[in-house]
Amino acid sequence: MADGCTEQEKAVAVLVENFYKYASKYSLGKNKISKSSFQKMLQQELNHMLTDTGNRKAADKLIRDLDTSHDGCISFDKYWTLIGGITSPIASLIHEQEQQSSS
């Protein structure tokens, strides 16, 4: 991201970079993540978010139900939808935590 970009743009770039980190490091193709790499990514990158909010079960169910494309891998779109699916049920909780930590 160019200098002077907003917090929102930096946050999007972090999520994009995290996809490519696990897409290249653990998986077959450059632009896909395997189901196991995605699970590893959750443990390493979203651990507090899943643990602090009791959201781990929801995330596990999301992954169990994961209809990966025929090659068993997760595209960027699917990755983004999964992160959203994990975040959505706890968005208000994250918001409250953020409000408390900034007050």
Added chain:
Amino acid sequence: MADGCTEQEKAVAVLVENFYKYASKYSLGKNKISKSSFQKMLQQELNHMLTDTGNRKAADKLIRDLDTSHDGCISFDKYWTLIGGITSPIASLIHEQEQQSSS
């Protein structure tokens, strides 16, 4: 987010906080963003990302096609999907820019 949380968790928290910022500031209900607030948010928060990548047209189309729920507002899930829809076509471009700026 608790101290010691990962970059990915901080990035998710930024995206969550941004939703609530526009949900409360410009809109009716606490947990929804109006279409116009979403457009304002794009201009103020994702401006470089849209401009630098010629992605503005794609974003405008996304919003035009936006099937807001019956109250004309955007839920968190829809907000997250829209940001993903805007990010997805330029994810590899963002990745390249990040690689260049960190090399």
